[in-house]
Amino acid sequence: MTGNPVDRTVVVSSPGKVLLAGGYIVLDRKHTGLVFGLSARIHVLAQEIPTSSGVHLREIVVRSPQFLNATWRFGYHLVANGGGIKVTQLQSGTPVDSNHFVETTLNYVLSYISHADPSRATRGFEPASLLVLADNDYYSKPQDSTTTPNTSNPPRFQHFSTTLRNAHKTGLGSSAAIVTSLTASLLAHYLPPALFDLSTPHGRRILHNLAQVAHCSAQGKIGSGFDVASAVYGSCVYRRFSPGLLGALPGPGEAGFAEALVGLVDDDGEKEGGKWDYEIDKESVGLPKGVAIRMCDVDCGTQTVSMVKKVHAWRDENPEAAGEVYGKLQGKVDALAKALKRGEVESVEKVMGPFRELMRGLGKKSGAAIEPESQEEMLDALEKVEGVLGSVVPGAGGYDAAAVVLRDDEETEKRVEGFLREWSKSHGIQVGLMNVKGETEGARLEDPREFKAWVAAE
Ligand SMILES: Nc1ncnc2c1ncn2[C@@H]1O[C@H](COP(=O)(O)OP(=O)(O)OP(=O)(O)O)[C@@H](O)[C@H]1O
Ligand SMILES: C[C@@](O)(CCOP(=O)(O)O)CC(=O)O
Structure with missing residues (x-):
């Protein structure tokens, strides 16, 4: 076959959140919360890393160029006994802080793809580069900055002159937005549209379930999930999923992880016997003109x-x-x-x-x-x-x-x-x-x- 290889460059953005009402009570499935998406978004661009013929690179590189020392390189391998794909951060030169949210998301999403798309078993994963660009409002501006948000024009994606660890976040839900955008861009980059299409309700459901599972695991606790729900669906009245849903899932690398993950993520809560019981009510939410x-x-x-x-x-x-x-x-x-x-x-x-x-x-x-x-x-x-x-x-x-x-x-x-x-x-x-x-x-x-x-x- 001849012709150019398909360009699988994709960009997905997800909004930040503000839980206007329902804090604490939304942790209980009896109650709901009113969450609005925000115009501040985190964008993730995924593209293949070109390699010269004969060179075999197995690397996924994630970069967040608005912060110092924020390039994370990962190697990856298939784990025996259906443990999915495990990534390992590679260090070379100046040591880089780990990024637990990014690393965990890669483990979950690559494992999902490896099992959901049978052709990956032989093809593996082409090396990819992921670029993270966060709208400026996610972090307070640098102390020594002479610019203020409303009196001058900072670049669309400002440099914060600090490491992510030392950045002052404003509380707009950066981790949920990055996990969601990273998940969606990896799914869209590696999977054919027949298996993942963000523009369909099925695609959004896969994205929601997978991002929710990865985010909970990275957080080390099961919050209500309103932040991931609004990153995927935007403003809504949200009723949480039953936290017990995630309890039976093996951890990344454990036997049977990939199959169990696909089973859970693909489960359709709308169908009888479906496991996911969250509710996203967009109909009851709106912002009137003015x-x-x-x-x-x-x-x-x-x-x-x-x-x-x-x-x-x-x-x-x-x-x-x-x-x-x-x-x-x-x-x-x-x-x-x-x-x-x-x-x-x-x-x-x-x-x-x-x-x-x-x-x-x-x-x-x-x-x-x-x-x-x-x-x-x-x-x-x-x-x-x-x-x-x-x-x-x-x-x-x-x-x-x-x-x-x-x-x-x-x-x-x-x-x-x-x-x-x-x-x-x-x-x-x-x-x-x-x-x-x-x-x-x-x-x-x-x-x-x-x-x-x-x-x-x-
Ligand atoms: N621009 C970014 N690039 C890479 N990783 C990021 C970026 N922004 C956030 N993260 C990841 O998200 C983590 C911050 O998550 P944390 O839950 O502490 O904040 P948050 O979601 O913004 O909190 P809140 O819900 O209060 O807004 C960082 O440690 C990092 O792992
Ligand atoms: C207290 C809680 O209900 C809301 C926390 O909201 P925020 O992270 O402060 O925006 C926790 C949750 O819903 O996960």
Whole structure:
């Protein structure tokens, strides 16, 4: 056969998330959470590494050029007894920090592909290069930077002059977005469209299930999964999957891993007897014209795990009181989704205030700093700015970026920016309005030509 080899270069991007309402309660399948996708995306470009004839390279290279020392090279091999594909980070020259999320995702996705596509047994995997490009809002800008997000034009993918380990994340869900984009780009790069097509409901389901499993494994805990769900599906009302689903899966490299993984990922929850029981309700979510969700970065970040432990300890000791609070919080999730979807601006205002109060109450009872005093003070003042409909410390709360629901016009934006400038000055902190906005779309294919400049910059 003659002709050019098929160019399998693909780019997939996935959105960040903001859990506007439903933090903590969404960990329980009885309840749901209202999550919005964000315009800040993580893009992953996958392409083959060209090799000269006769040269056999077995390498997958992942690069994150916005950070120092962020090129990870992996060798890979097929493990006996159906253990799937195991990757090993290769070190040469300056030692590189490992990237647990990337390494784990490669183990899961390559193992999935090796079993889902029987032709891989003989063909193996061609070497590939994966380029990660994150929109700037995922990390606070470098301290010594003279640029501010709103007064100048930083490059589309800024260099953060730090290692990933030392980067200040803003809490937009970088790990879920990178795991989802990496998973989708590997699936689209290595599998024929008949086995994976992101534009179909079947393709999105495979992506969701596989990214969810890989992300849980990399996190070392089973969260609600709302972040991966919104990275794949975009804004939705989310009900989690039963955590027990993942319990029976062998770990990467263990006997029977690849087959069990494919069995679980391909399982169709819609069919009778299907295992996956998560619910993605996109119908109940919308952002009316004229209303926007924006984020305010306070450059801190929060340890979600210890907060969840405190809330759960309180819930377990006070089941009745907790049941009541959780029930009231669910009422706010439903009311907020409805008010936003219908564009009932007054109702948005009416729901968000009491919702914050309930979350603060949960924090006080459990000893978790869900809405720390400094955040409370700032949000109370911010809500008085004309055009601001409501605000909330989203997700688990703490010091992650706060979410603001506001009228989507220039005057309101200017007033909010002015307020935050003054607040920063008078309180000796750095708080600013991020460029990121709530949006509804999930993971999507991008045009690789748009990313040429960054590929060429290698
Ligand atoms: N641009 C990137 N390139 C490569 N890996 C990344 C990138 N951004 C994030 N990661 C991976 O994700 C990890 C961060 O995950 P972590 O769960 O701590 O943050 P997060 O998902 O942003 O948290 P949050 O849910 O609070 O927003 C990093 O340690 C790294 O492994
Ligand atoms: C507390 C929790 O419900 C939300 C955490 O949200 P975030 O990571 O703070 O955005 C945990 C979870 O749902 O996994």
